[in-house]
Amino acid sequence: xxxxxxxxxxxxxxxxxxxxxxxxxxxxxxxxxxxxxxxxxxxxxxxxxxxxxxxxxxxxxxxxxxxxxxxxxxxxxxxxxxxxxxxxxxxxxxxxxxxxxxxxxxxxxxxxxxxxxxxxxxxx
Numbered sequence: 001x002x003x004x005x006x007x008x009x010x011x012x013x014x015x016x017x018x019x020x021x022x023x024x025x026x027x028x029x030x031x032x033x034x035x036x037x038x039x040x041x042x043x044x045x046x047x048x049x050x051x052x053x054x055x056x057x058x059x060x061x062x063x064x065x066x067x068x069x070x071x072x073x074x075x076x077x078x079x080x081x082x083x084x085x086x087x088x089x090x091x092x093x094x095x096x097x098x099x100x101x102x103x104x105x106x107x108x109x110x111x112x113x114x115x116x117x118x119x120x121x122x123x124x
Contacts, residue, residue, distance in 0.1 A: 005095045016090075017090045033086055033087070
């Protein structure tokens with residue numbers, strides 16, 4: 001019996017769930033690749049935000065090799081859709097939990113400067 005899939009933390013839920021090639025009016029009849037919310041989150045963290053894989057894996061609460069597999073799967077599906085004119089649909093996973101991550105790293109950014117507001121020294 002395989003191990004149960006570990007919960008994956010995502011910080012962004014996409015508003016648009018379907019993409020279809022230009023020139024088609026409906027989604028019916030167009031071949032489609034299905035991406036999970038975990039795959040979209042992996043693309044967002046690595047490619048859009050430019051984080052390192054280890055940082056992305058920690059953010060999603062998974063191991064780095066697992067993150068790498070999710071990223072490869074997402075990139076393969078996206079490349080197939082772009083090259084072969086297929087649509088993309090985004091489906092929500094059962095094994096993901098949405099935890100919105102706030103802006104920045106919090107007060108003081110963990111450098112012992114007290115609560116502050118991220119501006120460094122108190123300049124008056």
